[in-house]
Amino acid sequence: MKPYDVAAIRARFPSLANTLPDGRPIAFLDGPAGTQVPQSVIDAYSDFFLRANANNGGLFSTSRAQGEVEDAAHRAAEDLLNAPKESVKFGANMSTLNFQLSRSLARELKAGDEVIVTQLDHDANYSPWRLLAEDHGLVLKTIRLNAADGTLDMEHYASLLGPRTKIVATGMSSNALGTINPSKRIVEAAHAVGALTVLDAVCSAPHYPVDVQALDTDFLLCSPYKFYGPHAGLLYGKLPLLERFGRYKVRPAHDLWETGTPAFEAMAGVTAAINHIAWIGAEFGDPADHAPLSGRRGQLRAGLKAITRYETELVRLLLDGVDQISGVQVRGITDRARLNERTSIVSFTMDFATPDEAAEHFGNDGIQVWSGDFYAPNAIDALGLTEKGGVLRTGLMSYNTADEVQRLLASLKALASLKTLAASKS
Protein backbone atom coordinates (compact mmCIF):
# COMPACT_ATOMS: atom_id res chain seq x y z
CA MET A 1 0.00 0.00 0.00
CA LYS A 2 1.48 3.35 -1.07
CA PRO A 3 1.06 6.39 1.19
CA TYR A 4 -1.68 8.79 0.17
CA ASP A 5 -0.06 11.03 -2.44
CA VAL A 6 -2.05 14.24 -2.65
CA ALA A 7 0.34 15.68 -5.25
CA ALA A 8 -0.37 12.74 -7.57
CA ILE A 9 -4.10 13.21 -7.01
CA ARG A 10 -3.92 16.95 -7.65
CA ALA A 11 -1.97 16.38 -10.85
CA ARG A 12 -5.09 14.77 -12.28
CA PHE A 13 -7.17 17.97 -11.78
CA PRO A 14 -6.15 20.66 -14.29
CA SER A 15 -8.35 23.37 -12.74
CA LEU A 16 -6.46 23.16 -9.43
CA ALA A 17 -3.59 24.92 -11.22
CA ASN A 18 -5.75 28.00 -11.85
CA THR A 19 -4.53 31.18 -10.20
CA LEU A 20 -5.83 34.63 -9.33
CA PRO A 21 -5.06 37.31 -11.96
CA ASP A 22 -1.95 38.27 -9.91
CA GLY A 23 -0.62 34.70 -10.06
CA ARG A 24 -1.46 33.62 -6.50
CA PRO A 25 -2.72 30.03 -6.30
CA ILE A 26 -6.38 29.26 -5.64
CA ALA A 27 -7.29 27.03 -2.72
CA PHE A 28 -10.54 25.27 -3.62
CA LEU A 29 -12.15 24.82 -0.21
CA ASP A 30 -15.61 25.15 -1.78
CA GLY A 31 -16.00 21.44 -2.57
CA PRO A 32 -19.31 20.87 -0.72
CA ALA A 33 -20.97 23.16 -3.26
CA GLY A 34 -19.38 21.16 -6.10
CA THR A 35 -15.91 19.74 -6.54
CA GLN A 36 -13.37 20.26 -9.30
CA VAL A 37 -13.12 17.42 -11.83
CA PRO A 38 -10.17 15.32 -13.00
CA GLN A 39 -9.01 15.43 -16.62
CA SER A 40 -10.59 12.00 -17.15
CA VAL A 41 -14.06 13.52 -16.61
CA ILE A 42 -13.34 16.28 -19.12
CA ASP A 43 -12.03 13.67 -21.58
CA ALA A 44 -15.13 11.55 -21.11
CA TYR A 45 -17.28 14.47 -22.28
CA SER A 46 -15.15 14.96 -25.41
CA ASP A 47 -15.13 11.25 -26.08
CA PHE A 48 -18.91 11.08 -25.84
CA PHE A 49 -19.43 13.96 -28.27
CA LEU A 50 -16.76 12.72 -30.67
CA ARG A 51 -17.74 9.08 -30.72
CA ALA A 52 -21.14 8.35 -29.21
CA ASN A 53 -23.37 11.40 -29.69
CA ALA A 54 -26.71 9.82 -30.57
CA ASN A 55 -29.98 9.12 -28.86
CA ASN A 56 -30.52 5.66 -27.40
CA GLY A 57 -31.96 2.62 -29.09
CA GLY A 58 -30.88 3.40 -32.69
CA LEU A 59 -29.87 0.61 -35.07
CA PHE A 60 -26.58 2.25 -35.99
CA SER A 61 -23.07 2.48 -34.63
CA THR A 62 -23.05 5.80 -32.72
CA SER A 63 -26.26 4.85 -30.95
CA ARG A 64 -24.73 1.53 -29.97
CA ALA A 65 -21.71 3.43 -28.64
CA GLN A 66 -24.12 5.69 -26.71
CA GLY A 67 -25.76 2.59 -25.23
CA GLU A 68 -22.39 1.40 -24.00
CA VAL A 69 -21.79 4.76 -22.31
CA GLU A 70 -25.18 4.54 -20.62
CA ASP A 71 -24.62 0.96 -19.45
CA ALA A 72 -21.14 1.72 -18.18
CA ALA A 73 -22.46 4.65 -16.13
CA HIS A 74 -25.13 2.53 -14.50
CA ARG A 75 -22.63 -0.22 -13.64
CA ALA A 76 -20.25 2.39 -12.18
CA ALA A 77 -22.97 4.03 -10.07
CA GLU A 78 -24.09 0.62 -8.81
CA ASP A 79 -20.50 -0.17 -7.85
CA LEU A 80 -20.12 3.12 -5.99
CA LEU A 81 -23.19 2.43 -3.85
CA ASN A 82 -22.74 -1.36 -3.72
CA ALA A 83 -26.17 -1.59 -5.29
CA PRO A 84 -27.73 -4.47 -7.26
CA LYS A 85 -27.90 -4.26 -11.04
CA GLU A 86 -30.53 -1.85 -12.45
CA SER A 87 -31.24 -0.33 -9.02
CA VAL A 88 -29.62 3.07 -9.66
CA LYS A 89 -31.33 5.69 -11.83
CA PHE A 90 -29.90 8.87 -13.31
CA GLY A 91 -31.62 12.25 -13.13
CA ALA A 92 -30.94 15.97 -13.36
CA ASN A 93 -29.85 16.42 -9.72
CA MET A 94 -30.79 15.25 -6.25
CA SER A 95 -33.51 17.89 -5.71
CA THR A 96 -35.39 17.04 -8.89
CA LEU A 97 -35.11 13.30 -8.22
CA ASN A 98 -36.42 13.79 -4.68
CA PHE A 99 -39.46 15.69 -5.96
CA GLN A 100 -40.03 12.82 -8.42
CA LEU A 101 -39.55 10.19 -5.70
CA SER A 102 -41.80 11.91 -3.16
CA ARG A 103 -44.60 12.38 -5.74
CA SER A 104 -44.27 8.73 -6.73
CA LEU A 105 -44.47 7.51 -3.11
CA ALA A 106 -47.56 9.67 -2.56
CA ARG A 107 -49.59 7.15 -4.55
CA GLU A 108 -49.91 4.97 -1.46
CA LEU A 109 -50.23 7.71 1.18
CA LYS A 110 -53.45 8.86 2.82
CA ALA A 111 -54.35 12.05 4.69
CA GLY A 112 -53.07 11.78 8.26
CA ASP A 113 -50.10 9.58 7.34
CA GLU A 114 -46.83 10.81 8.80
CA VAL A 115 -43.50 11.69 7.25
CA ILE A 116 -40.42 12.28 9.39
CA VAL A 117 -37.64 14.64 8.28
CA THR A 118 -34.89 16.41 10.22
CA GLN A 119 -34.01 19.94 11.24
CA LEU A 120 -30.43 19.39 10.11
CA ASP A 121 -30.99 18.74 6.46
CA HIS A 122 -30.49 20.49 3.17
CA ASP A 123 -33.82 21.83 1.97
CA ALA A 124 -33.76 19.37 -0.95
CA ASN A 125 -34.47 16.70 1.64
CA TYR A 126 -37.06 18.80 3.44
CA SER A 127 -39.21 20.81 1.07
CA PRO A 128 -40.19 17.92 -1.24
CA TRP A 129 -41.76 16.30 1.86
CA ARG A 130 -43.06 19.57 3.31
CA LEU A 131 -44.87 20.35 0.06
CA LEU A 132 -46.08 16.77 -0.30
CA ALA A 133 -47.57 17.01 3.20
CA GLU A 134 -49.32 20.25 2.24
CA ASP A 135 -50.73 18.73 -0.96
CA HIS A 136 -51.96 15.45 0.56
CA GLY A 137 -52.89 16.33 4.14
CA LEU A 138 -49.93 14.41 5.59
CA VAL A 139 -48.37 15.18 8.97
CA LEU A 140 -44.75 16.33 8.75
CA LYS A 141 -42.63 15.67 11.84
CA THR A 142 -39.13 17.05 12.25
CA ILE A 143 -36.33 15.45 14.29
CA ARG A 144 -34.72 18.13 16.45
CA LEU A 145 -31.11 19.17 16.20
CA ASN A 146 -28.84 19.36 19.28
CA ALA A 147 -27.52 22.86 18.69
CA ALA A 148 -24.46 22.27 20.92
CA ASP A 149 -22.77 19.78 18.60
CA GLY A 150 -24.95 19.67 15.48
CA THR A 151 -26.15 16.09 16.01
CA LEU A 152 -29.68 14.76 15.73
CA ASP A 153 -31.70 14.20 18.90
CA MET A 154 -32.23 10.44 18.57
CA GLU A 155 -34.56 10.28 21.58
CA HIS A 156 -36.74 12.82 19.88
CA TYR A 157 -36.67 10.65 16.73
CA ALA A 158 -37.80 7.62 18.74
CA SER A 159 -40.67 9.66 20.17
CA LEU A 160 -41.86 10.69 16.68
CA LEU A 161 -42.11 7.16 15.29
CA GLY A 162 -45.51 5.48 15.39
CA PRO A 163 -48.00 3.34 13.49
CA ARG A 164 -48.82 6.17 11.06
CA THR A 165 -45.18 6.83 10.15
CA LYS A 166 -44.92 5.95 6.47
CA ILE A 167 -41.71 7.63 5.36
CA VAL A 168 -38.52 8.64 7.17
CA ALA A 169 -36.39 10.91 4.98
CA THR A 170 -33.07 11.91 6.54
CA GLY A 171 -29.70 13.19 5.47
CA MET A 172 -26.72 10.90 5.97
CA SER A 173 -24.44 13.82 6.74
CA SER A 174 -24.93 17.53 7.01
CA ASN A 175 -23.83 19.91 4.26
CA ALA A 176 -23.78 22.75 6.79
CA LEU A 177 -22.10 21.31 9.89
CA GLY A 178 -20.50 18.08 8.72
CA THR A 179 -22.37 15.84 11.20
CA ILE A 180 -22.63 12.18 10.16
CA ASN A 181 -26.03 10.89 11.25
CA PRO A 182 -26.51 7.32 12.54
CA SER A 183 -28.28 6.30 9.32
CA LYS A 184 -28.29 2.58 9.94
CA ARG A 185 -30.03 3.08 13.28
CA ILE A 186 -32.46 5.52 11.70
CA VAL A 187 -33.34 2.99 8.98
CA GLU A 188 -33.75 0.11 11.44
CA ALA A 189 -36.08 2.13 13.66
CA ALA A 190 -38.14 3.25 10.65
CA HIS A 191 -38.46 -0.30 9.35
CA ALA A 192 -39.53 -1.48 12.80
CA VAL A 193 -42.71 0.60 12.42
CA GLY A 194 -43.15 -0.37 8.75
CA ALA A 195 -41.99 2.95 7.25
CA LEU A 196 -39.98 3.40 4.06
CA THR A 197 -36.65 5.19 4.26
CA VAL A 198 -35.03 7.77 2.01
CA LEU A 199 -31.41 8.76 2.67
CA ASP A 200 -29.80 11.90 1.29
CA ALA A 201 -26.18 10.85 0.69
CA VAL A 202 -25.16 13.97 -1.25
CA CYS A 203 -22.61 15.04 1.36
CA SER A 204 -21.59 11.50 2.29
CA ALA A 205 -20.69 9.97 -1.06
CA PRO A 206 -17.57 12.20 -1.49
CA HIS A 207 -16.23 11.45 1.99
CA TYR A 208 -16.82 7.82 3.00
CA PRO A 209 -18.19 4.56 1.56
CA VAL A 210 -21.96 4.47 1.14
CA ASP A 211 -23.27 0.91 0.96
CA VAL A 212 -26.99 0.72 0.28
CA GLN A 213 -27.14 -2.99 1.09
CA ALA A 214 -25.42 -2.58 4.45
CA LEU A 215 -27.70 0.37 5.24
CA ASP A 216 -30.75 -1.56 4.02
CA THR A 217 -32.35 1.73 3.01
CA ASP A 218 -35.29 1.66 0.63
CA PHE A 219 -34.13 4.70 -1.34
CA LEU A 220 -31.01 6.86 -1.43
CA LEU A 221 -30.02 9.93 -3.40
CA CYS A 222 -26.72 11.57 -4.25
CA SER A 223 -25.13 14.01 -6.70
CA PRO A 224 -21.99 13.20 -8.74
CA TYR A 225 -20.92 16.86 -8.97
CA LYS A 226 -20.05 16.59 -5.27
CA PHE A 227 -17.70 13.67 -5.88
CA TYR A 228 -15.52 14.93 -8.74
CA GLY A 229 -18.09 14.35 -11.45
CA PRO A 230 -20.47 16.39 -13.57
CA HIS A 231 -23.86 17.87 -12.67
CA ALA A 232 -26.30 14.98 -12.44
CA GLY A 233 -28.28 13.12 -9.76
CA LEU A 234 -28.49 9.47 -8.71
CA LEU A 235 -31.43 7.63 -7.17
CA TYR A 236 -31.06 4.17 -5.68
CA GLY A 237 -34.16 2.15 -4.90
CA LYS A 238 -34.78 -1.44 -3.89
CA LEU A 239 -35.83 -3.16 -7.11
CA PRO A 240 -39.36 -4.19 -6.06
CA LEU A 241 -39.99 -0.65 -4.79
CA LEU A 242 -38.75 0.96 -8.01
CA GLU A 243 -41.14 -1.33 -9.85
CA ARG A 244 -44.03 -0.67 -7.45
CA PHE A 245 -43.78 3.12 -7.37
CA GLY A 246 -42.35 4.00 -10.82
CA ARG A 247 -45.05 5.88 -12.71
CA TYR A 248 -44.21 9.29 -14.12
CA LYS A 249 -42.96 8.44 -17.59
CA VAL A 250 -44.06 8.89 -21.16
CA ARG A 251 -45.49 5.68 -22.61
CA PRO A 252 -42.73 4.50 -24.95
CA ALA A 253 -39.96 5.13 -22.40
CA HIS A 254 -38.46 1.81 -21.40
CA ASP A 255 -37.47 2.83 -17.88
CA LEU A 256 -39.95 3.65 -15.11
CA TRP A 257 -37.76 6.38 -13.60
CA GLU A 258 -35.49 7.69 -16.36
CA THR A 259 -37.86 9.36 -18.73
CA GLY A 260 -37.03 11.98 -21.35
CA THR A 261 -33.61 12.20 -22.94
CA PRO A 262 -31.00 12.28 -20.17
CA ALA A 263 -27.62 14.01 -20.24
CA PHE A 264 -25.71 11.09 -21.76
CA GLU A 265 -22.50 13.11 -21.73
CA ALA A 266 -22.90 13.52 -17.97
CA MET A 267 -23.25 9.76 -17.65
CA ALA A 268 -19.89 9.41 -19.39
CA GLY A 269 -18.46 11.88 -16.89
CA VAL A 270 -19.98 10.06 -13.91
CA THR A 271 -18.24 6.83 -14.93
CA ALA A 272 -14.94 8.68 -15.13
CA ALA A 273 -15.46 10.30 -11.71
CA ILE A 274 -16.23 6.95 -10.11
CA ASN A 275 -13.22 5.40 -11.82
CA HIS A 276 -11.12 8.21 -10.38
CA ILE A 277 -12.15 7.24 -6.84
CA ALA A 278 -11.49 3.58 -7.67
CA TRP A 279 -8.02 4.63 -8.88
CA ILE A 280 -7.36 6.27 -5.49
CA GLY A 281 -8.36 2.95 -3.91
CA ALA A 282 -6.14 0.93 -6.21
CA GLU A 283 -3.16 3.25 -5.70
CA PHE A 284 -3.39 4.38 -2.10
CA GLY A 285 -6.06 2.18 -0.52
CA ASP A 286 -5.41 -0.40 2.16
CA PRO A 287 -6.08 -3.82 0.55
CA ALA A 288 -7.78 -4.83 3.82
CA ASP A 289 -10.36 -2.10 3.20
CA HIS A 290 -11.68 -3.78 0.04
CA ALA A 291 -13.38 -6.49 2.09
CA PRO A 292 -16.04 -7.76 1.88
CA LEU A 293 -16.20 -6.37 -1.67
CA SER A 294 -14.03 -7.13 -4.67
CA GLY A 295 -13.17 -5.64 -8.06
CA ARG A 296 -14.10 -1.99 -8.57
CA ARG A 297 -16.50 -2.13 -5.61
CA GLY A 298 -13.61 -3.06 -3.35
CA GLN A 299 -11.38 -0.37 -4.85
CA LEU A 300 -14.07 2.27 -4.31
CA ARG A 301 -14.48 1.24 -0.70
CA ALA A 302 -10.73 1.33 -0.13
CA GLY A 303 -10.44 4.65 -1.98
CA LEU A 304 -13.13 6.28 0.12
CA LYS A 305 -11.63 4.94 3.33
CA ALA A 306 -8.25 6.36 2.32
CA ILE A 307 -9.98 9.67 1.58
CA THR A 308 -11.68 9.63 5.01
CA ARG A 309 -8.36 9.07 6.79
CA TYR A 310 -6.66 11.84 4.82
CA GLU A 311 -9.49 14.35 5.21
CA THR A 312 -9.75 13.64 8.95
CA GLU A 313 -6.13 14.71 9.39
CA LEU A 314 -6.91 17.97 7.57
CA VAL A 315 -9.89 18.50 9.88
CA ARG A 316 -7.66 17.96 12.92
CA LEU A 317 -5.17 20.50 11.58
CA LEU A 318 -7.91 23.04 10.94
CA LEU A 319 -9.55 22.56 14.35
CA ASP A 320 -6.20 22.81 16.16
CA GLY A 321 -5.37 25.99 14.23
CA VAL A 322 -8.75 27.59 14.82
CA ASP A 323 -8.40 26.90 18.56
CA GLN A 324 -5.41 29.27 18.54
CA ILE A 325 -7.44 32.19 17.19
CA SER A 326 -9.71 33.87 19.69
CA GLY A 327 -13.24 34.80 18.71
CA VAL A 328 -13.81 31.83 16.38
CA GLN A 329 -16.47 29.23 17.16
CA VAL A 330 -16.63 25.98 15.21
CA ARG A 331 -20.25 24.89 14.78
CA GLY A 332 -20.58 21.12 14.97
CA ILE A 333 -18.48 18.31 16.41
CA THR A 334 -15.04 19.45 17.60
CA ASP A 335 -14.24 16.67 20.10
CA ARG A 336 -11.11 15.05 18.61
CA ALA A 337 -12.28 11.66 19.91
CA ARG A 338 -15.45 11.96 17.81
CA LEU A 339 -14.01 12.97 14.46
CA ASN A 340 -15.43 9.74 13.02
CA GLU A 341 -18.88 11.27 13.58
CA ARG A 342 -18.20 14.14 11.20
CA THR A 343 -17.04 14.71 7.65
CA SER A 344 -14.47 17.26 6.57
CA ILE A 345 -17.05 20.00 6.14
CA VAL A 346 -16.06 22.44 8.89
CA SER A 347 -18.15 25.54 9.56
CA PHE A 348 -17.49 28.37 11.96
CA THR A 349 -18.58 31.81 13.04
CA MET A 350 -16.41 34.71 14.14
CA ASP A 351 -16.90 37.47 16.71
CA PHE A 352 -14.96 39.86 14.51
CA ALA A 353 -16.58 39.35 11.08
CA THR A 354 -19.76 38.14 9.44
CA PRO A 355 -19.55 34.99 7.32
CA ASP A 356 -19.96 37.07 4.14
CA GLU A 357 -17.20 39.48 5.16
CA ALA A 358 -14.87 36.58 5.90
CA ALA A 359 -15.71 34.75 2.66
CA GLU A 360 -14.90 37.90 0.70
CA HIS A 361 -11.65 38.40 2.61
CA PHE A 362 -10.62 34.78 1.95
CA GLY A 363 -11.70 35.06 -1.69
CA ASN A 364 -9.38 38.05 -2.12
CA ASP A 365 -6.60 35.81 -0.77
CA GLY A 366 -7.46 33.12 -3.33
CA ILE A 367 -9.17 30.90 -0.76
CA GLN A 368 -12.59 29.87 -2.00
CA VAL A 369 -15.18 29.15 0.69
CA TRP A 370 -18.91 29.67 1.07
CA SER A 371 -20.92 31.66 3.59
CA GLY A 372 -24.60 31.59 4.54
CA ASP A 373 -27.03 28.71 5.09
CA PHE A 374 -26.18 26.52 2.08
CA TYR A 375 -29.87 25.71 1.65
CA ALA A 376 -30.01 24.27 5.18
CA PRO A 377 -32.08 27.14 6.66
CA ASN A 378 -33.67 25.06 9.44
CA ALA A 379 -30.29 24.03 10.82
CA ILE A 380 -28.95 27.59 10.70
CA ASP A 381 -32.14 28.78 12.38
CA ALA A 382 -31.81 26.15 15.12
CA LEU A 383 -28.34 27.53 15.86
CA GLY A 384 -29.79 31.05 16.08
CA LEU A 385 -27.59 32.24 13.23
CA THR A 386 -30.08 33.29 10.56
CA GLU A 387 -29.94 36.99 11.41
CA LYS A 388 -26.15 36.81 11.71
CA GLY A 389 -25.62 35.58 8.16
CA GLY A 390 -25.23 31.86 8.90
CA VAL A 391 -21.78 30.32 9.03
CA LEU A 392 -18.54 30.27 7.08
CA ARG A 393 -18.13 26.82 5.51
CA THR A 394 -14.92 25.13 4.49
CA GLY A 395 -14.90 21.80 2.69
CA LEU A 396 -11.70 19.78 2.86
CA MET A 397 -11.70 17.37 -0.05
CA SER A 398 -9.40 14.58 -1.16
CA TYR A 399 -7.36 17.06 -3.27
CA ASN A 400 -6.92 19.75 -0.61
CA THR A 401 -3.64 20.05 1.26
CA ALA A 402 -2.25 20.87 4.69
CA ASP A 403 -0.67 23.94 3.07
CA GLU A 404 -4.07 25.18 2.00
CA VAL A 405 -5.37 24.73 5.55
CA GLN A 406 -2.40 26.76 6.81
CA ARG A 407 -3.14 29.48 4.26
CA LEU A 408 -6.74 29.61 5.47
CA LEU A 409 -5.59 29.86 9.09
CA ALA A 410 -3.10 32.63 8.27
CA SER A 411 -5.76 34.55 6.38
CA LEU A 412 -8.20 34.09 9.28
CA LYS A 413 -5.61 35.39 11.74
CA ALA A 414 -4.97 38.41 9.51
CA LEU A 415 -8.71 39.09 9.32
CA ALA A 416 -9.00 38.87 13.11
CA SER A 417 -6.17 41.39 13.60
CA LEU A 418 -7.49 43.73 10.92
CA LYS A 419 -10.96 43.78 12.42
CA THR A 420 -9.70 44.10 15.99
CA LEU A 421 -7.50 47.03 14.96
CA ALA A 422 -10.38 48.70 13.12
CA ALA A 423 -12.65 48.22 16.17
CA SER A 424 -10.04 49.70 18.53
CA LYS A 425 -9.74 52.81 16.30
CA SER A 426 -13.47 53.45 16.07
Ligand SMILES: Cc1ncc(COP(=O)(O)O)c(C=O)c1O
Ligand atom coordinates in the same frame (compact mmCIF):
# COMPACT_ATOMS: atom_id res chain seq x y z
C1 LIG B 1 -26.81 17.44 1.62
C2 LIG B 1 -27.37 17.90 0.30
N1 LIG B 1 -28.52 17.38 -0.12
C3 LIG B 1 -29.06 17.75 -1.29
C4 LIG B 1 -28.48 18.69 -2.09
C5 LIG B 1 -29.13 19.05 -3.38
O1 LIG B 1 -28.44 18.45 -4.42
P1 LIG B 1 -28.64 18.88 -5.92
O2 LIG B 1 -27.89 20.15 -6.12
O3 LIG B 1 -28.07 17.74 -6.70
O4 LIG B 1 -30.10 19.04 -6.15
C6 LIG B 1 -27.28 19.27 -1.69
C7 LIG B 1 -26.63 20.32 -2.51
O5 LIG B 1 -25.84 21.08 -2.05
C8 LIG B 1 -26.71 18.87 -0.46
O6 LIG B 1 -25.56 19.39 -0.02
